Amino acid sequence: MKPIISISMLSADFAHLDRDLKAAEAAGVDWIHVDIMDGHFVPNITIGPNQMKDLRASVSIPFDVHLMISHPLSYIDAFVEGGADLITVHVECEDDTDACLNKIKSHGIKAGIVISPDTPVTAVEPYLDDIDMVLVMSVYPGFGGQKYLTKSSDRLKALKSMIGKRQIRLEVDGGVNFNTLSDVLAAGADTIVSGSCLYHGDIQNNINQFRAIIADICEEK
Ligand code: DX5
Ligand code: ZN
Numbered sequence: 001m002k003p004i005i006s007i008s009m010l011s012a013d014f015a016h017l018d019r020d021l022k023a024a025e026a027a028g029v030d031w032i033h034v035d036i037m038d039g040h041f042v043p044n045i046t047i048g049p050n051q052m053k054d055l056r057a058s059v060s061i062p063f064d065v066h067l068m069i070s071h072p073l074s075y076i077d078a079f080v081e082g083g084a085d086l087i088t089v090h091v092e093c094e095d096d097t098d099a100c101l102n103k104i105k106s107h108g109i110k111a112g113i114v115i116s117p118d119t120p121v122t123a124v125e126p127y128l129d130d131i132d133m134v135l136v137m138s139v140y141p142g143f144g145g146q147k148y149l150t151k152s153s154d155r156l157k158a159l160k161s162m163i164g165k166r167q168i169r170l171e172v173d174g175g176v177n178f179n180t181l182s183d184v185l186a187a188g189a190d191t192i193v194s195g196s197c198l199y200h201g202d203i204q205n206n207i208n209q210f211r212a213i214i215a216d217i218c219e220e221k
Contacts, residue, residue, distance in 0.1 A: 001169060001190045002190075003185070003190050003214045004030040004031055004171075005028075005029050005030050005194070005210055006032070006064045006171070006193045007032060007195065007199070008193050008195030009032055009034055009055075010046065010144040010195050011145070011196045011198070011199040012024075017055055018055070018058045020199070021059045022058055022059060024059070025059040025060070025061050027203045027207040028204075028207050030062075031061055031063070031064040032062070032064065033064045033193045034052055034065045034084075035066050035144075036048070036065060036067050036068060036079070038069035038070060041070040041092075041093060042141050042142035043142055044142045044143060048078075049079045049081065049082035050078075050082065052065070052079065052083065052084075053081065053083055056082065064085065064088075064171075064193075065084040065086065065087045065088070066114065066193075067087060067089050067090070067093075068090065068141045069093070070094045070095075071093070071094055071095055072087075072089045072090075073095040073096070073100050073103060076103045076107075080107040080109060084109060085109055085110065086110040086112060087111060087112070088133065089101070089104075089111075089112075090114045090115070090116065091113050091114065091119060091123045091124065092115075092116055092119055097127060098127075098130070101113075105130075110132035111131055112131050112132055112134060112171070113131055113133075113135070114135040114136075114141075114173075115134070115136060115137065117151070117152065117155075121159050121162065124159065124162065125162060128163065128166060128168065132167075134163065134168060135173055135193075136152060136155055136156055136159060136170070136171065136172050136189070137174055138152035138175055138176070138184070139173075139175050146175055148174065148175030148176065148183075149175070152172065152174075152184070152187075153183050153186075153187040154187075156184060157188055159188070160187070169191045170189050170190055171189065171190075171192070171193060172189040172192060173193035174193070176192055176193065177196075178213070181194075185214060185218065192214075194210070198210070
C-alpha cells in the first residue's frame with residue numbers, strides 16, 4: 001500500500017491555519033490529520049465541525065478526521081458536511097461502534113477504528129471486514145508533542161498480521177519523528193501521522209527527510 005503522510009493540524013499555528021495547511025500541501029503532504037477533542041473523552045478541546053468546514057477551502061488534499069470524543073455518533077453527519085474524507089472513531093468511545101461505522105459509510109466516505117495504547121489489539125478484530133483503516137495510538141490521546149510509546153511497535157505488528165490481505169490501512173499517531181519513523185514503518189504502518197516533528201522548523205525539509213526514510217525502509221522490505 002502506498003505510504004501516506006498525514007500531518008497533524010494540532011501542531012500548526014492556530015492563528016495562521018490557512019497558511020500552515022497550505023504550506024503542508026505545498027510540501028507534498030498527502031493528508032491533513034484533523035484532531036477533534038471534546039474535553040471529555042480526552043482532557044483537551046480543539047475545534048468543531050463548523051471550524052473544520054471553514055478550513056476545508058484552504059487545501060484540496062483529504063481530511064483524515066480523528067474523533068477523540070465520547071459520543072461521535074451524533075456528530076458524524078456534521079463532520080461529513082464539514083468536509084471529512086475519512087473518519088476514525090475510538091473503539092473505547094461510549095457509542096456503538098457498528099452504528100458509527102455504518103453512519104460514516106452511509107455518506108460514502110472511508111471509516112476507521114482507533115485504539116488507545118492500553119486497549120488490547122483484539123478489540124479491533126470484530127470490525128476488520130467493515131473498515132478502511134485501523135489507527136494505532138502510539139501516545140495517550142489528547143496532546144501533541146508526546147514521546148512515542150515503544151510498545152506500539154509490537155501492537156502495529158500484531159495488527160498488521162490480523163489485517164492480513166485485507167485492503168485496510170494501518171495508521172500510527174503520536175511521537176512519530178525522524179528517530180521513530182523507521183520503527184513504525186518496519187512494524188507495518190503505512191499511514192503516518194506526525195505533527196510536532198513536521199511543523200517544527202522547515203516543513204519542506206522535514207517532509208523530504210520523512211520521504212527519504214520511507215523510501216529506505218520500503219525498499220528494504
Ligand atoms: C494526539 C493526537 C495526535 C497528535 C500527534 O492525541 O491524536 O494526532 O497531534 O502529534 P505528535 O506528532 O506531535 O505526537
Ligand atoms: Zn490524531
